[in-house]
Amino acid sequence: MKPTFLAAGIASAMLAGEWAEAAMCKRVAHALALEVRPPWIRTLVRFARKQFSEPPRDARDLLAFWLVASDAWPRVLAARVRVRRFVVDQPEMRRTRFVVPTIETPGDLAAFLGIDVRTMDALADARRLSRFAPHERMRHYRYRIVPKPNGGERVIEIPKRRLKGVQRDILARVLADVPPHGCAIGFRRGRSVVDFARPHARRDVVVRVDLSSFFQNVSARRVDAIFRAIGYPEAVARTLTGLTTHAVPRDVSAALGFDDRMRLAVPHLPQGAPTSPMLANLVAYGLDVRLDALARKLGATYTRYADDLVFSGDEELARAADALVVEMMAIAMGEGFVVNARKTRIQRRSVRQCVGGLVVNDRPRWRRAERERFEAILVNCARRGVETQNRANVPDFRAHLAGRLAWLAQVDPAEAAKMRPLFDAIRWPQ
Numbered sequence: 001m002k003p004t005f006l007a008a009g010i011a012s013a014m015l016a017g018e019w020a021e022a023a024m025c026k027r028v029a030h031a032l033a034l035e036v037r038p039p040w041i042r043t044l045v046r047f048a049r050k051q052f053s054e055p056p057r058d059a060r061d062l063l064a065f066w067l068v069a070s071d072a073w074p075r076v077l078a079a080r081v082r083v084r085r086f087v088v089d090q091p092e093m094r095r096t097r098f099v100v101p102t103i104e105t106p107g108d109l110a111a112f113l114g115i116d117v118r119t120m121d122a123l124a125d126a127r128r129l130s131r132f133a134p135h136e137r138m139r140h141y142r143y144r145i146v147p148k149p150n151g152g153e154r155v156i157e158i159p160k161r162r163l164k165g166v167q168r169d170i171l172a173r174v175l176a177d178v179p180p181h182g183c184a185i186g187f188r189r190g191r192s193v194v195d196f197a198r199p200h201a202r203r204d205v206v207v208r209v210d211l212s213s214f215f216q217n218v219s220a221r222r223v224d225a226i227f228r229a230i231g232y233p234e235a236v237a238r239t240l241t242g243l244t245t246h247a248v249p250r251d252v253s254a255a256l257g258f259d260d261r262m263r264l265a266v267p268h269l270p271q272g273a274p275t276s277p278m279l280a281n282l283v284a285y286g287l288d289v290r291l292d293a294l295a296r297k298l299g300a301t302y303t304r305y306a307d308d309l310v311f312s313g314d315e316e317l318a319r320a321a322d323a324l325v326v327e328m329m330a331i332a333m334g335e336g337f338v339v340n341a342r343k344t345r346i347q348r349r350s351v352r353q354c355v356g357g358l359v360v361n362d363r364p365r366w367r368r369a370e371r372e373r374f375e376a377i378l379v380n381c382a383r384r385g386v387e388t389q390n391r392a393n394v395p396d397f398r399a400h401l402a403g404r405l406a407w408l409a410q411v412d413p414a415e416a417a418k419m420r421p422l423f424d425a426i427r428w429p430q
Contacts, residue, residue: 003061003064003065003068004064004068005083006076006081006082006083007064007065007067007068007073008060008061008064009031009032009083009086009087010028010031010032010044010064010067010076010083011048011060011061011063011064011067012031012060012086012087012088012089013027013028013030013031013087014027014028014045014048014055014063015055015056015057015060015063015089016087016088016089017089019049019054019055021042021045021046021049024045024048024049025037025041025042025045027087028041028044028045029041030085030087031083031084031085031086031087032081032082032083032084033084033085034081038075038079040072040075040076040079043070043071043072043075044067044070044072044073044076047066047067047070047071047072048063048066048067051063051066052066057089057092057233057234058094058228058232058233058234058237059228059234060234061234092104092233093231093232093233094228094231094232094233095231096229096230096231098177098178098230098231099177100174100177100178100230100231100232101173101174103232103236104233104236105233105235105236106120106121106235106236106239108236109236109239109240112173113166113169113170114169115166119162120166120239120243121239123140123162123163123166123242123243124239124241124242124243125140125242125246126238126239126242128247128267130246130249131246131247131248131249131250132249133249139160139249140159140160140163140246141157141158141159141160141163141246141270141272142157142158142160143155143156143157143158143248143249143252144156144158145252145255145256150342150343152257152260153255153256153260154271155248155252155253155256155260155264155271156271156272157246157248157270157271157272157273158272159270159272159273159274163243164273164274166243167243167244167273167274167275168274168275170240170243170244170275171274171275171278174230174240175275175278175279175282176278178230178278178282180278180281180282180284180285180288181281181284181285181288181289181292182292183288183291183292183302183303183304184281184284184285184288184303184304185303185304185305186277186281186304186305186306186308187277187278187280187281187306188281192410193305193356193357193358194358194364194410194411196303196305196308196310196355196356197355197356197358197360197364198360198363198364199301199303199312200301200303200310200312200353200355200360201360201361201362201363201364202360202361202362202363203301203312203313203314203349203353203360204313204314204315204317204318204348204349205312205313205314205315205317205318205321205346205347205348205349206310206311206312206345206346206347206353206355206360207310207311207312207317207321207324207325207328207344207345207346207347208308208309208310208343208344208345208347208354208355209309209310209311209325209328209329209332209339209343209344210307210308210309210339210340210343210344211307211308211309211332211337211338211339211340212307212337212338212339212340213260213263213338214280214306214307214337215268215269215270215271215276215280216260216263216264216268216269216271217263217268217336217337217338218268218269218276218279218280218283218336219245219266219267219268219336220241220242220245220266220267220268222283222336223241223244223245223269223279223283224237224238224241226279226282226283227240227241241267242267244269244273244275244276244279245267245268245269245270246267246268246270246273247264247265247266247267247268248264248265250265253265277306280306284304284335284337286335287304287331287332287335287337288302288304290331290334290335291304291309291311291328291331294324294327294328294331295311295313298311298313298316298317298320298324299313299314299316299317300312300313300317300324301313305356308355308356309328309332310355311324311328318348321346322346325344325346329341349361352367354367358411364411364412365411365412365415366408366411366412366415371408371415374404374408374419375419375422377389377401378401378419378422378423378426379422381401381426382422382425382426382427385427386398386426386427386428386429387429398426398428401423401426402423405419405420405423
């Protein structure tokens, strides 16, 4: 929610120069067109300087909200003053260790994205008109409700062509050089599920914890904090947040459960936007730091692939596995995530240990049943014809099988080499 125009105008005047009492009082009086300064201006300025030792130049709205909460604010309202001149300071990028494009105003952002300001504001949907639009053509997203493997339903929010192009631009040109934590494996160039699973091979115990509604639990407020941490001024960060977060219309989520409806009703990372995986990784940086520190303390190994958290270690960790799960859940909740307790798994050496769909008891490899099923499909394609095996009517079945073979080659090159002749023996219809 935006602060009132009066509070925003006073906060803007306070931030438009030297963060010193006399100068701030002078600018506030100038903004309100007051020739005589009433005592409440000094009281308000002192309150602001007490709350912020340094001027929060990239957080004007936060300062405005603090002003409204101050004891002096009723006197401001009683004085019936109005903002006559909106005094602003030239916004500047904050200095950070990240190499990102310099974008200091919403106008600069529009030029950077190659669109006009009005189009950018419409796509950012600051007034949330898209959520309440009665017709699909007036919205920026399309929606698909798909069943979850373990029950329930999930809403896939697919941005339309123009917004998706803008999000891809933000991903490639703004977020690409901002690294997540080293333990975050998913959605990173050059990393795969094999890299996620390999550190947990040949361990006495593997502990898996799943985060519930990973993207939907990342609020717009947390995304805004990421863009500000990168160094962008408040107005630019707010617009970037609007372009990469979304609230689902009520008619789309009406059939879902109460918790899901409430979660989707507020702006969050949409599952289906190209920017969501990277932003989720960045938001989870604090989670990864704390869980990695916990793993080091226990002599264990920790990696994360999206919402899948995995610890592995020796017999000492196996004895403390139950306590570890409780501590992981507490840390996740402290970082604003929710653990799906039903998917928590403690896998010891005596059972099949799975990480990211791969068996890691010895080394990362496919499940035997999956490997045998794939081999049978290749053999039957060569013997009986391709059409007998494409039971799901995959449009390009050859590319589908080639992709599966390439994935096997990443996981188990020797096994893939054995199956390559079977694939090459298939006669494909012209």
